[in-house]
Amino acid sequence: MEHALWLLCATLAVSTLLYYLANMQSRRRHSGTGGGRRRILLPPGPRPLPLVGNLLDLRAGNLHHTLASLARAHGPVMRLRLGLTTAVVVSSRDAAREAFARHDGSLSARAVPDMARAAGFAERSMIWLPSSDPRWKSLRGVVATHAFSPRSLASARGVRERKVRDMVSYIRVHAGQPVDVGRAVYGGVINLVSSALFAVDVVDDVGDESAQGLRELVEELVEAIVKPNVSDLFPFPRPLDIQGWRRWTARRFHKLFRVLDGIVDRRLAEDEASSTSSKDDDTHGDFLGALLELMSTGKLTRGDVRAIMFDVFGAGTGTIAITVELAMAELLRHPSIMAKVRMELESALGNTKAIEEPDVVSLPYLQAVVKEAMRLHPVAPILLPHQASEDGVVLGGYAVPKGCTVIFNSWAIMRDPAAWERPDEFIPERFLDGEHETVGFRGREFKLIPFGSGRRLCPGLPMAERVVPLVLASLLRAFEWRLPDGVSAEQLNVTEKFTTSNVLAVPLRAVPIVIT
Template identity: 60%
Template sequence: MEGGLLWLLWATLAVSLLYHLTNRRRRCSGGTGQKLPPGPKPLPVLGNLLDLRGDALHHTLARLAHAHGPVMRLHLGPTTAVVVSTRDAAMEAFTKHDRRFAARSIPDIARAFRFAERSMIWLPSSSPRWTTLRGILATHIFSPRSLAAVRAVRELVGRIRERAGQEIDVGLALYGGLINLVSSAFFSVDMVDDGETTATESAEELRQLMKEVVASLAMPNVSDLSPFLRALDLQGWRRWATGKFEKIFGLLGGIIDRRLATSSSAGRGNNNKHGGDFLDVLLELMSTGKISCDDVPGILFDVFAGGERRHRDHGGMGDG
């Protein structure tokens, strides 16, 4: 077993070295024409990976930013990355140059189960489909009028007000409120009760699956650092993500199918107990051909995963 791993390591280094030498010769002969920010000098093959050693990555990046500036270049193997380290630089990057930064690279995990093709998160901002989906979200779910009409917002504010003077896990409370806001607007049902317990087993399974997938997007993956090794899936992340996405889209597909069956049985009696929630809006848009059948579960995933991502960024994931 150890011999096999050692062979794989040497084979990877050999292929990486060949790739590096080939690219270097190409750059020397033709040039790239790119103007990159300053950064630490990279090593052959490894780039700046050794510069990122340490227990606290944010401390390491802060030290490098102090030496090279708030916008710096890092070579992660054969992949070039630009790191923005200060608030002012980030504000300029994501307001004045937001279109350029929107065309982000796609992690290999997001390619599993054709997820990157379903999700507007990974679509380029120049895509007409991205523009259509963004307009639907802005009009029907994230407009002030739509948010004000969702009872989950009022309930969240009420729960926090009731605990005035007491300790409260703000991240957990906001996460529960956010998921309830979205699920109430989408499905006319709460997925989280009081920010602490789940209402149904299927809701808990969906939430847990999304949490795992969102966390995995931030995990180091050799397929992202060395794209020419992507087909090998050396760490097995893509195979793992494929199973997770199959379960997630299976659960979302079940929700959609049940709503379609309910709407069909209700017929023309105008007896819509859901009050025309966002899922009804999506299904209506699908029936008119403005969005496709594949767009509906993709939109549902994007919004819920966005809530999970925000919860994780605020330290809400305490699994380890």
């Protein structure tokens, strides 16, 4: 114990010394002029303290709010020192455009948290692999082709629509009493994603132990990877895993791998049984089937299949469910907007009760509500950190050094007053005419980036932009929603709480009344 403590103190002392040396060298390199040529300065930012840097500046409140507040004082391209790690924070539409349009290739590497390296996961995950790695391109291609291509999404459309009807049926059982909207939608969306991709119901299939364990494990791992970790702030003691988070995460990963292996093994057994009988197997042709076919030909390993399953499941469920809850909260806060959505549904669908995916195309106001909900309340207010892979990147006139972590504050970017009029208000009409009418989710205008932009654009976007409006329209078509007794629209709390994603600090409770 004494030896470990001495080693920790010595390591931190060395880290502190190196911090000062690096800081002095950085000041010499990037300040003043030299050789008759003006040097590009590093971005401005709050003054860092020795060793801890600016960590104390970030300790209060939601991180995206705090970063936005600091950016108002120091500029839309701002430098922070996080322990011994240098980060540049991008907080405006124009700075985001410069980053993604001019330097996308140089900024598309990942700053990988130490816990993501547990059990070798980061080396197989398309979330964490650098975009220059051939394996990243291969895995991304597999997902784009077999999970989220128009053909793949069309083939699984019936499954998604059936799961949305199941969600509506579950809520109908509880009609007339307050329900936790987020929890009800989350359970339904988990089943939707897992059934569409893997033919497994995670929540309802009580007889399947593997499926039952998947939800809890995914949530634990996603939460663990974003936890503050000394190893990410001070690289030198990283091998010691001082807090034990990497070891803790590795155990969870191995448990998750057993769960995923169970799902894979069950499918392989079903396929083998199907091949020896005359019965048709209605699970053939889904995403898991495509993965297993690639594994059988040696194009993917079992480890690749595990990583892909975790990536698409872990990233897909939360975004859809949380966005629906946030959109519902804003509609309940704004009864006049809710009335416009209901009027559009009535006009476009007539007597049709069950909504199908193609129906939502004819609902432009509802689509505008979804866009405005994602703009105002992005599920990922801080995009997964990028990293500069080479020198020469200049943002806002400031140098971004090689190896620097680059943080995109999407919450601040999507509330940039230079890009949006009345940016803090919920106004779906802004997407129906004028300059914002053609703004989409792919981040090409760099002012609506809930899914990121450029090479690191979320691959699950095509599913989310189908499912979110489908779920929202189905809930509004089946029920009239009211706030619980004693709660007025003005009193509804939409304060945010940022943990692994941006959620309501007070979960939304509302009363569904069946529309006959």
